[in-house]
Amino acid sequence: MTISLKPSDSPPEKLQPTGWLKYLSFSLDHKVIGLQYLVCGFLFYLIGGSLAGAIRVELISPLSDFMPREVYNQVLTLHGTIMIFLWIVPVVNGAFGNYLIPFYVGARDMAFPRLNAVAFWLIPPSGFMLITSYFINGAAQSGWTAYPPLSITTPAAGQIIWILSVLLLGGSSIFGGINFIATILKLRRPGLKLMQLPMYCWAMLGTSILVVLSTPVLAGTLILLSFDIVAHTGFFNPSLGGNVIVYQHLFWFYSHPAVYIMVLPAFGLVSEILPIHSRKPLFGYTTMVFSIMGIVVLGLVVWAHHMFTSGTPPWMRLFFTIATAFIAVPTGIKFFNWVATLWGGKISLNAAMLFSCGFIINFVLGGITGVALAQVPFDVHVHDTYFVVAHFHYIVYGGSVFVIFSSIYHWFPKFTGKMLNENLGRFHFIITFIGFNLCFAPQHWLGLNGMPRRVAEYDPQFQLINQISSVGALLMALSTLPFLWNIFQSMLYGDKAGDNPWNALTPEWLTSSPPPVENWKGEAPLVLEPYGYGEKDANKTQEEMT
Amino acid sequence: MPKLSAILTLTSSLILGVGGVWIAYNVDMLPVSASMNAPVYDELYRVLFIIGCILFIGMTALVIYSLIQFRRRPGETGDGIDLEGNISLEIFWTAVPAIIVLFVGLYSYDIYDRMGGMQPLMHDHSGQMDNQAEKVWGGIGSGPIMSSSTKNSSSLPIELTAMQFAFIFHYPKGDIISGELHVPVGKEVSLKMESKDVIHAFWVPQFRLKQDVIPGQPTILNFTPTKAGNFPIVCAELCGPYHGGMRSNVIVDEQEDFDKWLKENSKESI
Numbered sequence: 001m002t003i004s005l006k007p008s009d010s011p012p013e014k015l016q017p018t019g020w021l022k023y024l025s026f027s028l029d030h031k032v033i034g035l036q037y038l039v040c041g042f043l044f045y046l047i048g049g050s051l052a053g054a055i056r057v058e059l060i061s062p063l064s065d066f067m068p069r070e071v072y073n074q075v076l077t078l079h080g081t082i083m084i085f086l087w088i089v090p091v092v093n094g095a096f097g098n099y100l101i102p103f104y105v106g107a108r109d110m111a112f113p114r115l116n117a118v119a120f121w122l123i124p125p126s127g128f129m130l131i132t133s134y135f136i137n138g139a140a141q142s143g144w145t146a147y148p149p150l151s152i153t154t155p156a157a158g159q160i161i162w163i164l165s166v167l168l169l170g171g172s173s174i175f176g177g178i179n180f181i182a183t184i185l186k187l188r189r190p191g192l193k194l195m196q197l198p199m200y201c202w203a204m205l206g207t208s209i210l211v212v213l214s215t216p217v218l219a220g221t222l223i224l225l226s227f228d229i230v231a232h233t234g235f236f237n238p239s240l241g242g243n244v245i246v247y248q249h250l251f252w253f254y255s256h257p258a259v260y261i262m263v264l265p266a267f268g269l270v271s272e273i274l275p276i277h278s279r280k281p282l283f284g285y286t287t288m289v290f291s292i293m294g295i296v297v298l299g300l301v302v303w304a305h306h307m308f309t310s311g312t313p314p315w316m317r318l319f320f321t322i323a324t325a326f327i328a329v330p331t332g333i334k335f336f337n338w339v340a341t342l343w344g345g346k347i348s349l350n351a352a353m354l355f356s357c358g359f360i361i362n363f364v365l366g367g368i369t370g371v372a373l374a375q376v377p378f379d380v381h382v383h384d385t386y387f388v389v390a391h392f393h394y395i396v397y398g399g400s401v402f403v404i405f406s407s408i409y410h411w412f413p414k415f416t417g418k419m420l421n422e423n424l425g426r427f428h429f430i431i432t433f434i435g436f437n438l439c440f441a442p443q444h445w446l447g448l449n450g451m452p453r454r455v456a457e458y459d460p461q462f463q464l465i466n467q468i469s470s471v472g473a474l475l476m477a478l479s480t481l482p483f484l485w486n487i488f489q490s491m492l493y494g495d496k497a498g499d500n501p502w503n504a505l506t507p508e509w510l511t512s513s514p515p516p517v518e519n520w521k522g523e524a525p526l527v528l529e530p531y532g533y534g535e536k537d538a539n540k541t542q543e544e545m546t
Numbered sequence: 547m548p549k550l551s552a553i554l555t556l557t558s559s560l561i562l563g564v565g566g567v568w569i570a571y572n573v574d575m576l577p578v579s580a581s582m583n584a585p586v587y588d589e590l591y592r593v594l595f596i597i598g599c600i601l602f603i604g605m606t607a608l609v610i611y612s613l614i615q616f617r618r619r620p621g622e623t624g625d626g627i628d629l630e631g632n633i634s635l636e637i638f639w640t641a642v643p644a645i646i647v648l649f650v651g652l653y654s655y656d657i658y659d660r661m662g663g664m665q666p667l668m669h670d671h672s673g674q675m676d677n678q679a680e681k682v683w684g685g686i687g688s689g690p691i692m693s694s695s696t697k698n699s700s701s702l703p704i705e706l707t708a709m710q711f712a713f714i715f716h717y718p719k720g721d722i723i724s725g726e727l728h729v730p731v732g733k734e735v736s737l738k739m740e741s742k743d744v745i746h747a748f749w750v751p752q753f754r755l756k757q758d759v760i761p762g763q764p765t766i767l768n769f770t771p772t773k774a775g776n777f778p779i780v781c782a783e784l785c786g787p788y789h790g791g792m793r794s795n796v797i798v799d800e801q802e803d804f805d806k807w808l809k810e811n812s813k814e815s816i
Binding site: 064068069070072073141142143145147149150153154238239241242243244245278279280281282283284285286287309310311314317318321322325326328329332333335336337339340342343344345346347348349353357360361364365368369371372375376377378380381383384385444445448449450452453454455456457458459531533534535 | 575576577586587590591594597598601602605606608609612613616617618622624625626627628629630631632635636639640642643644646647650651654655657658661663743744745747749751752754755756757758760761762763765778780781782783784785786787788789790791
């Protein structure tokens with residue numbers, strides 16, 4: 001494969017619609033596709049968030065009085081599925097990956113632009129299908145885990161549509177993964193070594209390996225499940241001799257790595273944002289790379305910790321406890337390295353920085369409860385309770401979603417050429433941070449004291465705490481208003497950003513904002529030190545200070 | 547000057563450590579403990595809580611301190627220190643979590659063993675019966691039931707059938723069928739559980755115990771109640787529209803009250 005350093009003679013620009021219409025077209029430009037992923041994901045986030053709001057309204061009172069019980073189960077199933085498959089996975093991988101990876105490797109586009117466009121255009125129809133299944137005969141109501149036999153016995157139409165859309169979304173994810181691996185390994189600008197790549201490339205390489213290895217297992221499992229539903233086969237149906245535990249093993253073989261598919265790219269994005277806004281090199285580049293790869297390897301062998309109460313033999317419980325707990329080591333390294341990146345910096349307390357630091361604090365709590373949950377004797381009490389709900393929201397919302405917001409504040413000037421309003425951004429952060437913690441911190445207590453998850457009605461003794469949690473959810477919902485206002489207002493009237501408002505060194509900032517088709521007007525820049533911040537003299541003054 | 551920073555670091559770690567222990571002993575977040583393995587569970591919980599508090603407060607304090615101490619002052623230009631890494635520091639914070647995780651893992655293995663979790667319930671080794679009696683929790687296991695626990699004369703066998711949306715308890719002794727679980731204080735109960743339709747889970751928060759009730763695959767849950775009273779049984783696995791309403795009670799009675807209940811309800815004379 002030859003890599004052209006100069007723009008091609010006939011840029012695909014001429015074949016494609018221009019202006020805002022290009023965002024609705026089958027565009028092959030990685031930047032357009034990235035923004036398509038981002039905006040589409042955000043729309044689904046608003047839908048998934050409204051469903052979460054409906055759940056929190058139902059839980060204001062201990063009785064099931066806001067919506068019918070079947071609808072409640074559909075709402076929680078759709079909420080989980082939308083947030084995972086249509087918001088976090090496509091945005092942390094598809095949106096930022098497509099936008100940034102070609103810049104980072106010094107390429108003019110992804111390795112397979114058409115596959116890339118196909119991967120994106122699978123998402124809107126499957127999302128549409130998933131949501132409209134509610135209006136046909138009711139959506140799936142067996143949770144995003146779709147455990148049989150429940151998923152076999154609930155109304156079939158919704159469940160089958162759910163399976164179809166998750167299959168399509170999984171396919172989109174696999175296409176994306178293959179594309180990222182090929183781009184990072186094969187499209188690097190000559191002279192650029194792997195160990196000189198920005199950390200987000202490593203995160204995406206690790207994530208894509210997980211996607212390519214584990215998503216096909218989910219696809220196979222769901223196809224078998226659909227056979228059980230429509231053809232009455234007995235793979236997972238105990239009344240026909242099937243085994244329900246096998247489904248859980250296969251499902252979690254994908255769905256635990258899915259957690260890393262949601263957080264590893266977020267780790268990568270934070271590793272880009274922190275050095276720039278604290279004006280310091282990323283601390284411990286090499287250990288960061290090895291911890292990402294460590295998480296990838298360990299992430300593939302921890303799935304059965306979701307099944308500690310499923311009737312798992314003791315040796316298996318032990319193995320998965322140890323493997324899971326050990327993920328804390330590479331993860332811990334990353335967190336200490338980030339704090340060390342802040343240490344001694346010249347930190348700008350802007351919205352991007354605040355959301356990244358909010359992520360660190362939230363994720364540490366989620367990680368601690370995660371290590372606790374990995375311990376079998378601890379887990380047998382809190383498994384399938386609100387403790388687990390709190391834990392994973394600290395990981396996926398407090399972790400990934402905080403990083404998505406941080407990244408939007410950080411890269412918006414590049415996307416649009418306009419600056420966001422920082423004060424509104426800080427206000428957005430404060431409301432989100434308070435609302436999030438108010439919503440999910442009390443849920444730890446609920447779980448420890450006896451409230452199971454996925455219930456529409458509960459013991460009245462938990463009412464007050466649930467109401468506090470719902471107030472937090474309301475704050476979270478309100479926090480999107482200053483954000484949306486900021487986006488629209490800045491897009492229309494924001495200050496001009498210039499090419500490089502953050503004075504950053506990574507290649508996406510070494511071109512105009514927004515960048516031209518094929519990324520650079522001239523030759524692609526060769527950035528060998530993406531984190532070359534910091535002053536030698538500052539080192540000295542720091543030593544004098546201490 | 548390095549001395550001062552060393553003293554500061556030491557003092558703050560000490561405060562952090564003491565604070566973590568203080569919080570763990572003063573913030574009680576668990577319900578009443580009412581089974582033999584609950585105190586063991588609470589011990590593990592406390593240790594995890596101490597470690598968690600220290601790590602969380604420490605990390606949060608570090609982040610907030612860095613944000614305040616190293617913030618860009620008005621008019622300030624230039625970069626931070628040119629520090630790309632520090633091998634000894636990085637080894638240090640690889641080793642510390644590794645040691646903590648190893649400690650927690652070994653400790654929780656010990657707890658698990660004390661709860662009887664390592665007992666292979668599915669095997670019919672008669673030699674193991676004495677061992678099993680010593681464990682505070684008979685353990686949870688699965689697989690083909692070889693009636694290993696029912697052979698143990700000291701435990702009370704009860705069969706649980708779960709269905710949408712109820713728990714049905716059957717007492718082989720006396721052939722009693724009940725919607726509520728009646729058990730005597732201080733006696734090991736051996737629940738053999740199976741589901742009629744979908745997966746359910748048997749959870750008694752005050753016993754700190756949970757086990758899925760699975761169709762087509764019986765599971766066993768052994769426990770010894772230690773406190774008389776009335777505790778909720780909660781279904782913890784999404785099982786359909788009325789999942790939230792699938793609840794029952796376990797009524798832990800003194801031995802004589804339990805015997806009375808057994809006598810009043812049994813279909814055969816005991």
